[in-house]
Amino acid sequence: MIPLIKPYITDEVKKKVLEVLESGYLTEGPVTKEFEEKVRDYVGARHAISVTSCTTGLELALRACNIGKGDEVICPDFTYPATADVIKIVGATPVIVDIDPRTMLIDIDSLKRAITSNTKAIMPVSLFGNPLDWDALYAIKDEYDLIIIEDAACSIGARYKDKPVGSLADISVFSFHPRKFITTGEGGMITTNNDEWANWMESYKHFGMDINSKGSLPRFKIIGTNYKLSNVLAAIGLVQMQKIDELLEKRRSLALNYIQLLQEIDEIKIPEVTQGGFHSYQSFCIFAPNRDEIIKKLKEQGMEAQIGTFALHLEPAFNSGTCILKGHFNGSEYAYKHCLTLPIFYDMTMEDQKYVVETLKILLSNN
Numbered sequence: 001m002i003p004l005i006k007p008y009i010t011d012e013v014k015k016k017v018l019e020v021l022e023s024g025y026l027t028e029g030p031v032t033k034e035f036e037e038k039v040r041d042y043v044g045a046r047h048a049i050s051v052t053s054c055t056t057g058l059e060l061a062l063r064a065c066n067i068g069k070g071d072e073v074i075c076p077d078f079t080y081p082a083t084a085d086v087i088k089i090v091g092a093t094p095v096i097v098d099i100d101p102r103t104m105l106i107d108i109d110s111l112k113r114a115i116t117s118n119t120k121a122i123m124p125v126s127l128f129g130n131p132l133d134w135d136a137l138y139a140i141k142d143e144y145d146l147i148i149i150e151d152a153a154c155s156i157g158a159r160y161k162d163k164p165v166g167s168l169a170d171i172s173v174f175s176f177h178p179r180k181f182i183t184t185g186e187g188g189m190i191t192t193n194n195d196e197w198a199n200w201m202e203s204y205k206h207f208g209m210d211i212n213s214k215g216s217l218p219r220f221k222i223i224g225t226n227y228k229l230s231n232v233l234a235a236i237g238l239v240q241m242q243k244i245d246e247l248l249e250k251r252r253s254l255a256l257n258y259i260q261l262l263q264e265i266d267e268i269k270i271p272e273v274t275q276g277g278f279h280s281y282q283s284f285c286i287f288a289p290n291r292d293e294i295i296k297k298l299k300e301q302g303m304e305a306q307i308g309t310f311a312l313h314l315e316p317a318f319n320s321g322t323c324i325l326k327g328h329f330n331g332s333e334y335a336y337k338h339c340l341t342l343p344i345f346y347d348m349t350m351e352d353q354k355y356v357v358e359t360l361k362i363l364l365s366n367n
């Protein structure tokens, strides 16, 4: 079976985890700090704050910006539900707009049309590792004075005009779920250049502790919660971050090889990379006819494939009056129906890739 993903778990990773287990220091600790520093330096942000997931990180980001009841936050329709969930969780209203079907990223015109006097922030998603069009987003930010919180769940390693994702938005949040190529099992990381928000988030995730009192007898200044990432999980991510250049290079070479091989199949369309963008190919996606049938048949032939992600306006949680659905969703419906994610992982071979593409070719010609 060729799996969709395979986490990068080497002897080195196991050794580091064992070291932590033997140290007895299992909660957030020095390894978590090292992991944060590694991500911070890699993306070139002033702060990196680890959390239990991208979802809790996005919630923290919204709270830090004081976004809540009465505020609208615009997000794309084609995304994992977590993007809109967190807007609702903090009491604000998700305003859901269409995507550009070529890139599968938020459609800039739809985004502009959705802005009202209640709009406080935008939460675009750099989906599958394709970076956002920051020139367009900065123009909107300047014109309407909005905060940009990027759902960067899938896009560590991606860049826009040579600037790393994680240094471009007011706040970005990464996921380390096992579908991501840097994974801690479950986990997330917030990056920002804003000292005030960073301090508030650091405190909030530590039960509201005054961060200047950490180490001595703590004082609790605000009501907070516990979103700490343990030393054990951070150890997995730390070793992977030390190898991120190699992991990314391998990933991109697999993706570029897929693109080359897929040229032969007329029925397949390849999504576009954002102009000026460097895609990290967190997921390798294509557009295919009869997508669901293809997924089923690929599985029968010994390889795992998946849909891209969800169209929120089709889900009861988001279309039952809980959110504002703005405009049409033609782009999102196209992606929801046709986006197909193919296997991609570190030790995938060219032979594996050829087998996937050859099987696709046969299946499509029989369609």
Ligand SMILES: Cc1ncc(COP(=O)(O)O)c(C=O)c1O
Pocket (backbone or CB within 6 Å): 053, 054, 055, 056, 079, 080, 082, 083, 125, 127, 151, 153, 154, 174, 175, 176, 177, 179, 187, 188
């Ligand atoms: C676009 C997007 N946002 C948010 C999430 C949630 O991430 P996590 O599982 O780390 O909470 C995911 C997870 O796959 C995602 O793809």
